[in-house]
Amino acid sequence: NAGVTQTPKFQVLKTGQSMTLQCAQDMNHNSMYWYRQDPGMGLRLIYYSASEGTTDKGEVPNGYNVSRLNKREFSLRLESAAPSQTSVYFCASSEELREVEQYFGPGTRLTVT
């Protein structure tokens, strides 16, 4: 039981490049989330998926797209990376959307130059 896994762990992009961050969970959870963590700002929700086949915007969705590929996987895509997207990205999951406890992956550290 690996919990929530994320790939890659580290990534450096040039401005304008695109990439997809991958997330998978093996806990049979319905809901999944993408957060970004910036110094002094805590975690901010980018997008979430209440259940397979649905996605919704969070607090800071601009510049990102997501895909809930199946119940296990939830990917985050940067179409044209900008330096402002330099951050640590965390994926999380929970049994249901309003379940109080979320389980987090180890994070992806992204630098955009």
Place this chain on the structure above:
Amino acid sequence: GDSVTQMEGPVTLSEEAFLTINCTYTATGYPSLFWYVQYPGEGLQLLLKATKADDKGSNKGFEATYRKETTSFHLEKGSVQVSDSAVYFCALSRLGNEKLTFGTGTRLTIIP
């Protein structure tokens, strides 16, 4: 909107010292309150939670009591260890708001 305010860090303590990390919140209704911990190089883990006023959450020697009258959820531990060095996040959630609202985090370093 909902918000969480934590004491700014970093906090540095000697081993076996008493720890308090302050957390206050603003939210309508009756939120659930959480402390998450992030160890170096890892994702966040739930440390403890409380879902109604006067509840006390506890885990690994840490405690926090949900005080509705002061809108607070301060984290305490009687005797910290080097292994407690981490970043601690206070957070809340409530029915009708489909996300956790996090504080900015407090970095704790324990020196032997």
